[in-house]
Amino acid sequence: MNTRTAQTEKKRTRAIWASVFLPGSGLMVLGELRLGLWLLGSSAMFLAFAAYRWGCVLAAFASGKLDRVVAAIFLLLVLLGLWAFSLVKTLRWGRGTGDKGVSHWEITKTQFRKNKLAVVGMVVVLALYAMAFLGPFLAPFDPNAQDDIVRLRYLPPLSGLFSPVVVLEGGQRIVAQEVRDLGDQISYVSVGDREQGTSPVVTVSRDEVKRITRTVRSRWWNQKVHWLGTDKFGRDILSRIIYGSRISLSIGFVAVAIAITLGTFIGAIAGYYGGKVDNIIMRLVDMVLAFPRLFLILTLIALFSPQIWLIIAVLGATGWMGTARLIRGQILSLKEQEFVQAAHALGLSTPRIIFRHILPNAMAPIIVSATLRVGSTILVAAALSFLGLGVQPPTASWGNIINQGRDNLLGAWWIATFPGLAIVLTVVAYNLFGDGLRDALDPRLRD
Amino acid sequence: MGKLLEVKDLKTYFFLDEGVAKAVDGVSFHVDKGETLGLVGESGCGKSVSALSIMRLIPDPPGKIVGGQIILGGKNVLELEDKQVRDIRGNEVSMIFQEPMTSLNPVFTCGSQIEEAVILHQKVSKKEARQKAIEMLGLVGIPAPEQRVREYPHQLSGGMRQRVMIAMALSCNPSLLLADEPTTALDVTIQAQILELLERLQRELHMAVIMITHDLGVIAEVASRVAVMYAGKIVEYAGVQEVFNTPRHPYTQGLLISIPKLTESKDRLAVIPGMVPNPLAFPQGCKFHPRCSRAIAECRKAEPDLRELVPDHWVRCFRA
Numbered sequence: 001m002n003t004r005t006a007q008t009e010k011k012r013t014r015a016i017w018a019s020v021f022l023p024g025s026g027l028m029v030l031g032e033l034r035l036g037l038w039l040l041g042s043s044a045m046f047l048a049f050a051a052y053r054w055g056c057v058l059a060a061f062a063s064g065k066l067d068r069v070v071a072a073i074f075l076l077l078v079l080l081g082l083w084a085f086s087l088v089k090t091l092r093w094g095r096g097t098g099d100k101g102v103s104h105w106e107i108t109k110t111q112f113r114k115n116k117l118a119v120v121g122m123v124v125v126l127a128l129y130a131m132a133f134l135g136p137f138l139a140p141f142d143p144n145a146q147d148d149i150v151r152l153r154y155l156p157p158l159s160g161l162f163s164p165v166v167v168l169e170g171g172q173r174i175v176a177q178e179v180r181d182l183g184d185q186i187s188y189v190s191v192g193d194r195e196q197g198t199s200p201v202v203t204v205s206r207d208e209v210k211r212i213t214r215t216v217r218s219r220w221w222n223q224k225v226h227w228l229g230t231d232k233f234g235r236d237i238l239s240r241i242i243y244g245s246r247i248s249l250s251i252g253f254v255a256v257a258i259a260i261t262l263g264t265f266i267g268a269i270a271g272y273y274g275g276k277v278d279n280i281i282m283r284l285v286d287m288v289l290a291f292p293r294l295f296l297i298l299t300l301i302a303l304f305s306p307q308i309w310l311i312i313a314v315l316g317a318t319g320w321m322g323t324a325r326l327i328r329g330q331i332l333s334l335k336e337q338e339f340v341q342a343a344h345a346l347g348l349s350t351p352r353i354i355f356r357h358i359l360p361n362a363m364a365p366i367i368v369s370a371t372l373r374v375g376s377t378i379l380v381a382a383a384l385s386f387l388g389l390g391v392q393p394p395t396a397s398w399g400n401i402i403n404q405g406r407d408n409l410l411g412a413w414w415i416a417t418f419p420g421l422a423i424v425l426t427v428v429a430y431n432l433f434g435d436g437l438r439d440a441l442d443p444r445l446r447d
Numbered sequence: 448m449g450k451l452l453e454v455k456d457l458k459t460y461f462f463l464d465e466g467v468a469k470a471v472d473g474v475s476f477h478v479d480k481g482e483t484l485g486l487v488g489e490s491g492c493g494k495s496v497s498a499l500s501i502m503r504l505i506p507d508p509p510g511k512i513v514g515g516q517i518i519l520g521g522k523n524v525l526e527l528e529d530k531q532v533r534d535i536r537g538n539e540v541s542m543i544f545q546e547p548m549t550s551l552n553p554v555f556t557c558g559s560q561i562e563e564a565v566i567l568h569q570k571v572s573k574k575e576a577r578q579k580a581i582e583m584l585g586l587v588g589i590p591a592p593e594q595r596v597r598e599y600p601h602q603l604s605g606g607m608r609q610r611v612m613i614a615m616a617l618s619c620n621p622s623l624l625l626a627d628e629p630t631t632a633l634d635v636t637i638q639a640q641i642l643e644l645l646e647r648l649q650r651e652l653h654m655a656v657i658m659i660t661h662d663l664g665v666i667a668e669v670a671s672r673v674a675v676m677y678a679g680k681i682v683e684y685a686g687v688q689e690v691f692n693t694p695r696h697p698y699t700q701g702l703l704i705s706i707p708k709l710t711e712s713k714d715r716l717a718v719i720p721g722m723v724p725n726p727l728a729f730p731q732g733c734k735f736h737p738r739c740s741r742a743i744a745e746c747r748k749a750e751p752d753l754r755e756l757v758p759d760h761w762v763r764c765f766r767a
Contacts (some may be wrong), residue, residue: 275508338550344504345544346564346615347536360554 023086030093043082050075053137060136067136067246074133098173111440118436123428132245140225141236143243144394152226152234154412159226167211174202175434229414231404237415240420244396249426251312251397252378258316259377260370261324264359270324271331272354285321293318294383301389311384315377323369325379330362337361364441371434375427382423398423399416451655452501452623453477457515459493459500461726462508468726470496472679473515478623483649483656485670485687487663487702489723493679494659498625501657502542503532515708519623538568541616545628547608551600557584557611558596561618568619588644606637613644620652627659642669663706667691675699678724678734681753685760695756695767697739733764741766 011029019026023040050057057075060068112118131138164187180187187203228237266406270281288296300314334340335358343353359366378398384390385399386406393400398419405416459471471493486494496555499505499700500512503524517524519540524532539659544550552560561583562576569641577596579740587610591763600608609629616624626645630638648668649656666673666687673690675683675698683696701719724730730737736746745765753763 338544338546340550341504342542342544342550342612342615343552345502345536345542347533347538347567348563349533357552361552361556 012093015093015380019090023083026090027086027093030090031145032089032093035089039086039089042392043079043086044124046079049134050079052127056137065136069273071134071136074130078130079408087360108440112436115436115439117432118439120435121429121432121436124425125433128245128426128429129249131242131265131405132249135242135246138225139236139239139242141239143235143239143396146233146235152230153232154408155226155230155234156412157227157237157414159229166209169203169208169210170353173315193197197248228418229412231401231412231415232408237401237418240396240401241398241419244398244401244419245422247391247395247397248378248381248399248423251308251315251381252374252426255312255315255319255377255381256374258313259319259373260323260366262316264322264327264366266320267324267327268331268354268359271328272335272350272358274332278328282325285324286316294380297380297384298387298389301384306384306389306392311381311390313408315380319373319377323373326365326369330365331358334358334361364438368434368438368441371430371437375430375434378423378426378430449480450477451480451520453516453518454497454501454568455518456518457497457500457517458513459496459505459510460513461510463727466727469679469729470510470726471500474676474679474681475515476674476684477683478655478657479650480566480622481653481655482568482656482672483670485666485673486657486659486676487666487673488662488676489661491723491726492676494676495627497676498627498659499655501625502536502540504536504542523554523755524542534568537564537616537621538619539621540623540625541619541621542625543609543612543616543629545631547605547612547632550612551608553600553645556597556599561596561611561615564615565618579618580614583618584611586617586648587611587614588640589614605633606640609633609637609641610644613641613648617648617652617654619652622654624654624656625651628661629658630665631660631662638665645669663691663702675702678729679726680734680763681761682735683761684753685757689757689760695760695762696764697741697766698735701738 009357015026015029016027018029022040023043024041026036026040029038030036057072060072063069113348168174174188180189182203185203185205187201187207189201226236226238228241230236231240266285267282270278295316297314300318301310306312328429331354340353340358343357348357381390381397382399382402385397386403388400388403390399391397393404401419402416405414405419409416454477457471457474457744458469461468461470474493474497476484486497488494496505496510498649501517501519501524503512505512512525515525519535524535527535551557558577558580561580562573565571565576565579566573569576569579580596581592584595589595589607589610595603600611603611609632613629624645629645630641633641642665645656648654656669658665660666672686672688673684674681675690675696677698683694683699690699691703694703697764698719701717704717705719707716719738724734724737732748733739733742733746733750736742739746743766751763751765753761754767755761756767
């Protein structure tokens with residue numbers, strides 16, 4: 001008995017040290033293979049990325065550009081979070097079960113894990129958000145740069161860049177990323193890391209150029225490949241999709257957050273008070289629902305200028321009705337439950353009963369409708385961009401990349417296809433995630 | 448003993464589309480400090496509505512207290528502001544409900560539900576409230592209360608949940624407890640335990656109880672006085688011994704006869720013929736006359752008053 005406890009103690013100490021140095025490895029030592037592998041895998045991925053782009057991370061803080069700083073902070077926070085999570089899990093191993101009991105949360109987690117597709121959906125959603133946050137470090141090109149249109153426009157996917165190697169009279173070699181014709185002078189932007197600001201421009205007169213050879217920069221890890229091709233202005237599609245994900249995903253998230261909050265609040269009031277209040281509110285909902293949504297949004301946006309906050313606000317303000325109906329129905333049945341009467345009998349105030357006692361019981365449908373709604377909201381936002389009333393160019397959003405690809409759909413299919421796939425991927429992932437959540441949260445579907 | 452609660456001529460009506468349902472129609476009774484009053488009757492006779500009226504928990508609309516007085520500790524509850532009523536609820540007067548399965552909020556732990564009332568009424572810190580919750584759970588006989596406070600209602604059995612409900616109701620030391628069929632949903636052995644617990648707590652905390660039930664066995668066990676209700680009115684009101692030994696109203700007599708006795712062997716149980724009248728269309732005259740074997744012509748015309756036949760024994764019947 002004693003040796004056994006000593007052994008577990010030893011094992012635990014080893015695991016803790018392992019977790020300190022390699023997130024997740026401690027859990028693998030303790031036998032939690034799956035979780036350990038997950039943590040190890042994801043932290044290895046993020047670590048590799050951080051190491052690869054370490055220069056950018058440092059430069060981000062120095063540059064003070066908001067999106068870069070956010071990306072750098074996100075990267076560091078994710079790494080720190082993974083490390084801390086694995087350490088806490090390791091420290092708590094073998095403890096905490098038994099006396100705490102099985103909460104709803106625990107049951108939901110195990111149920112959710114059983115649904116493999118939903119887990120895949122969740123991972124994809126998380127990966128997409130990570131991509132959006134890390135955009136500036138991930139994107140191989142500046143999404144808005146339009147240098148050298150003639151050379152770069154309509155490049156098909158997987159085009160490597162041909163960079164001319166310029167040999168000057170003095171023997172200096174410049175691997176030129178960009179050539180600018182200035183009349184009797186030519187300036188070469190040499191290949192360097194644009195993000196770090198180390199791309200010296202050399203301007204020489206035409207006489208100084210001795211020889212130009214073209215070279216193919218074909219190494220696959222070399223960033224200067226247009227993986228998904230370029231558009232008619234020579235802008236890199238992949239970079240635009242990555243930058244566009246920030247717009248599309250944040251519109252989806254924030255607009256749904258607004259819509260759900262509004263809908264929940266209004267639905268709760270209508271459902272709880274019932275009678276006249278309910279009637280007035282629900283007829284109002286019917287009225288708003290009777291408008292074609294897209295038309296309503298177009299009108300509202302056309303009245304003002306299409307700015308991102310306005311689009312978010314309008315999408316939020318036109319998306320709450322479904323949730324309001326759903327929540328009203330939930331509250332109508334929940335308020336008849338005896339625990340509500342019991343709460344009244346304890347002397348609690350009405351707002352407290354509605355928002356603290358009844359609403360948490362309706363949390364499952366709220367969460368599910370939120371996740372399912374994100375997909376459709378992203379679609380509407382993309383539709384708006386496609387119609388030209390969304391986020392305005394040159395800012396990239398998935399919708400307006402598709403819009404730009406429309407001109408040459410047969411000649412340059414890749415422009416509209418890839419952002420379209422990104423939308424499909426996001427919407428499907430969100431729906432799978434939402435479906436899984438619903439199944440996990442609904443006690444009636446439990447076995 | 449001083450009167451803790453006095454209900455005078457209480458009238459609670461429900462205004463429905465089909466008409467006015469007089470669920471409670473002129474009910475008067477009182478409760479002394481520390482005693483137990485039994486409210487007995489069939490389903491729909493107005494006993495629960497009377498209790499909810501005392502707490503002012505009648506859903507409005509469609510319900511409304513249209514008349515009468517409810518005097519609790521010298522104040523008329525019906526004239527108080529909402530805020531003052533909330534201060535009374537759960538503090539001076541508490542209530543426990545029939546269904547322990549649904550009376551606890553499934554998303555909170557037992558402890559946090561008890562703590563909420565304590566924090567609200569006694570203005571103590573979270574830590575002290577947790578201490579109080581553990582103490583209360585111990586008091587109602589829940590083993591290992593330190594662990595149970597952290598458990599969710601679905602992890603407890605029906606009897607345990609009813610104990611938690613009682614702990615919640617008693618956490619602020621109320622002077623009056625309204626127990627609305629607290630044992631109906633429990634099986635018989637648990638029933639006995641819960642009743643015993645209530646009696647013990649009543650003694651320890653010097654609290655008055657209104658025990659609402661349709662089970663005369665429960666009344667015989669715990670109550671000192673009984674009010675028998677029928678169709679929104681009290682038909683017999685007396686000490687528990689009086690009611691059981693010399694019931695005077697035919698309805699009470701019928702209720703007592705219909706209890707099966709172990710000492711006699713009978714093929715069929717005695718029943719009161721007929722149904723509880725529809726509250727939207729009560730019969731003319733005495734509301735019990737269609738089901739009464741001793742009804743006379745007068746019973747169909749006029750409704751009898753509650754008369755004091757013997758000191759402290761009130762009956763609403765011409766024939767008594």
